[in-house]
Amino acid sequence: MSWYIEDKIKEILFKLVSIPSISETEGEVAIEGEIYDLLNQIPYFQQHSEYLNKHAIENDKFGRYVISALLRGRGDRTVIVFGHHDIVDFDGYGEYKDYALNPEELTKRLDPDILPEDARKDLLSGEWLFGRGINDMKYGQALGIALMEDLSSEAEMLSGNILFVSVPDEENNSVGMLAAVPFINDIGKKYALDFRAYIINEPDFISSDSGMHNFFVGCEGKVLPVFYCMGKETHSTEVYKGLNAGTMIAEIERQMNLNIRFTDYNEGHFTGPPTVLQIRDTKEHYNVSTCAYAYSYYTLYTVSKTPDEILRLLKDTAYKAFDQVLEQFKSSCADFEKLTGIRHDCPWTPKVFSYEEIYAYNLSDIGQSFDIHMKKYMKENRSKFKDDRLFTIDIIKEVVRLCPDKEPKIVIAYGPPYYPHRTNKGETEKEKHMLKVLDRVNEYSQAKYHKGWQLKKYFGIADLCYTGIDEYESVVKNLKPNMPILGNGYSIPFEEIKKLSLPVVNIGPVAKDAHKFTERIHINSSFEMIPDVFKFAVLELMK
Numbered sequence: 001m002s003w004y005i006e007d008k009i010k011e012i013l014f015k016l017v018s019i020p021s022i023s024e025t026e027g028e029v030a031i032e033g034e035i036y037d038l039l040n041q042i043p044y045f046q047q048h049s050e051y052l053n054k055h056a057i058e059n060d061k062f063g064r065y066v067i068s069a070l071l072r073g074r075g076d077r078t079v080i081v082f083g084h085h086d087i088v089d090f091d092g093y094g095e096y097k098d099y100a101l102n103p104e105e106l107t108k109r110l111d112p113d114i115l116p117e118d119a120r121k122d123l124l125s126g127e128w129l130f131g132r133g134i135n136d137m138k139y140g141q142a143l144g145i146a147l148m149e150d151l152s153s154e155a156e157m158l159s160g161n162i163l164f165v166s167v168p169d170e171e172n173n174s175v176g177m178l179a180a181v182p183f184i185n186d187i188g189k190k191y192a193l194d195f196r197a198y199i200i201n202e203p204d205f206i207s208s209d210s211g212m213h214n215f216f217v218g219c220e221g222k223v224l225p226v227f228y229c230m231g232k233e234t235h236s237t238e239v240y241k242g243l244n245a246g247t248m249i250a251e252i253e254r255q256m257n258l259n260i261r262f263t264d265y266n267e268g269h270f271t272g273p274p275t276v277l278q279i280r281d282t283k284e285h286y287n288v289s290t291c292a293y294a295y296s297y298y299t300l301y302t303v304s305k306t307p308d309e310i311l312r313l314l315k316d317t318a319y320k321a322f323d324q325v326l327e328q329f330k331s332s333c334a335d336f337e338k339l340t341g342i343r344h345d346c347p348w349t350p351k352v353f354s355y356e357e358i359y360a361y362n363l364s365d366i367g368q369s370f371d372i373h374m375k376k377y378m379k380e381n382r383s384k385f386k387d388d389r390l391f392t393i394d395i396i397k398e399v400v401r402l403c404p405d406k407e408p409k410i411v412i413a414y415g416p417p418y419y420p421h422r423t424n425k426g427e428t429e430k431e432k433h434m435l436k437v438l439d440r441v442n443e444y445s446q447a448k449y450h451k452g453w454q455l456k457k458y459f460g461i462a463d464l465c466y467t468g469i470d471e472y473e474s475v476v477k478n479l480k481p482n483m484p485i486l487g488n489g490y491s492i493p494f495e496e497i498k499k500l501s502l503p504v505v506n507i508g509p510v511a512k513d514a515h516k517f518t519e520r521i522h523i524n525s526s527f528e529m530i531p532d533v534f535k536f537a538v539l540e541l542m543k
């Protein structure tokens with residue numbers, strides 16, 4: 001007989017799914033109350049109330065919490081079972097919206113004929129359960145709570161400890177995970193715990209060709225490079241007297257768009273090339289002046305490139321774009337002269353600064369008053385911007401405005417969010433232990449369920465990214481000073497993350513279509529094999 005009670009996991013799962021805990025809403029606080037209550041009903045936490053905690057997230061506009069529950073066995077080895085309890089919205093359910101949070105009802109009512117073919121087949125098979133958040137990732141949180149309940153009855157027999165952590169905001173800015181890391185460090189210090197590994201149950205989108213389940217042991221990273229162009233404004237009847245920032249940003253976009261120089265590679269895994277998320281000039285209304293300023297920002301996924309390598313590439317790209325714009329300007333001047341006999345010159349040379357460089361330039365030229373002004377400026381203007389990218393642009397704009405050098409230039413910075421990439425390199429003792437454990441889990445699963453697991457080095461962007469920082473030095477040296485908003489309404493506890501760098505593994509339910517109205521989990525495996533394999537993995541990891 002297995003440890004889990006299928007009905008118990010289902011009961012918790014349905015309770016969690018029923019709460020509309022959409023990212024950045026009060027629903028997150030509601031589900032935090034529910035998760036706390038569910039854990040609080042476990043006799044162990046009634047006897048050891050000090051181990052169950054609601055940690056308030058500082059300065060959070062929704063008043064959200066991180067929930068933690070510590071189960072103490074013998075010794076100090078501790079496995080962190082973590083996950084998120086927020087979901088994306090469910091507007092996409094259309095006429096089924098009222099049932100999106102009621103998996104049994106939704107699965108019963110869905111009309112197979114309106115579904116895409118794969119979802120239709122699954123619905124008709126009766127083997128799948130549909131609902132918002134059911135795989136991403138309330139199943140994981142239900143499993144974690146059920147495991148805590150199961151093991152709590154004989155906690156003193158465990159060879160180590162389990163720390164269960166549930167966070168909000170994963171689907172948004174990872175505010176929950178970023179707040180959780182210092183809390184976890186505090187708990188570790190308070191009880192002298194030796195943290196061994198993180199384990200999470202995000203959905204596993206198994207490809208039907210291999211049929212293999214996946215152990216994800218890392219995640220891609222993401223940076224958001226910003227280009228800010230300062231041109232030279234002129235009247236549009238005197239085009240050769242100025243340099244159009246619109247042209248500059250367009251050429252940067254031409255150089256950046258799908259540029260495979262930015263594609264990253266590691267251990268058989270490639271990331272896609274960059275694409276622009278926003279590109280515009282800063283004019284707010286029509287006039288006959290040319291664009292003086294323009295900006296763009298990109299998403300860039302990483303698996304091995306460090307912030308300094310990326311910065312070098314970005315600068316190189318910016319120089320190329322600048323060269324190209326000036327070449328075109330010069331060739332137009334020559335053609336115009338041939339045609340009219342009127343001569344114009346190009347007085348500019350390419351100038352590219354990183355944010356750190358232009359800040360240092362201003363500081364050395366203007367002095368300390370520049371730094372004092374900027375700090376005050378950021379503080380006073382923070383609340384004017386709902387979007388962190390726009391605030392980033394505004395800070396750069398102010399630095400450029402104060403720059404004694406009034407010639408055209410390009411400034412490169414990083415905007416939020418930042419997600420460090422990481423994976424298990426099998427280097428540290430804990431990493432090696434994790435890989436050995438996963439071998440054993442695979443053997444266990446093969447023998448008992450005839451189901452095999454394969455190691456996958458990278459999951460997509462998720463809270464997993466904050467389970468450690470592999471390139472700490474480069475991040476501190478090159479990313480921090482080039483991200484203007486850091487410490488001004490956006491923060492990443494780099495030191496705390498580095499301190500808690502641990503190997504991570506995702507052991508997830510067989511799932512499809514997260515974030516779509518056809519989100520679903522496979523019933524049999526999710527309530528039979530996965531709970532068993534998950535428990536086996538947790539117990540092995542704490543050895």
Ligand SMILES: [Zn+2]
Pocket residue numbers: 084136137170202203462
């Ligand atoms: Zn998720």
